[in-house]
Amino acid sequence: GQQVMQIPQYQHVQEGEDFTTYCNSSTTLSNIQWYKQRPGGHPVFLIQLVKSGEVKKQKRLTFQFGEAKKNSSLHITATQTTDVGTYFCAGHMNRDDKIIFGKGTRLHILP
């Protein structure tokens, strides 16, 4: 079936270091969304990217959508303990299709 691959599965970083998670699809996506789920919490929407090559920033977070609309990345600069959690990418193949979640990247911050 249709899949969105996400790597790495886990990432441990020292506080202050940067962090990046990547999503890849074998087929073109119509959009990509990013969600964050804190430990014991529920997914919270972060952002949506729609255009080819789109880049959006939210403070220390930078989101990119590839030119071919098959891959995306989330980069966090100078991680903080509040960044701990699992980051999921999720995309639609077509506008009317169901959303497909990546497996998530669990970020752990070492103090």
Place this chain on the structure above:
Amino acid sequence: DTEVTQTPKHLVMGMTNKKSLKCEQHMGHRAMYWYKQKAKKPPELMFVYSYEKLSINESVPSRFSPECPNSSLLNLHLHALQPEDSALYLCASSQEWGWAEQFFGPGTRLTVL
């Protein structure tokens, strides 16, 4: 009001019990979703309601029965569940079915004995 509420927060039930999970939103969203999430896994879509009509059933076993009484409420009726059905059940809503961002509720932690 920009939140999705779910009750109960925790539920323990036997395999012969009948129980219901409830979800409510007052954001005027016309699409509502049920997801199942196992530990360390992504949310797994179960059902989608759009304008109070069931739009998607992801081949979910009939022991799970969704219901959308009105545009603000979504229920999930549970009957004769199996221990492997133990999981976090998340409700979500969005402005419309499709691209719109999804707002997730806090979930119901279900344990089936």
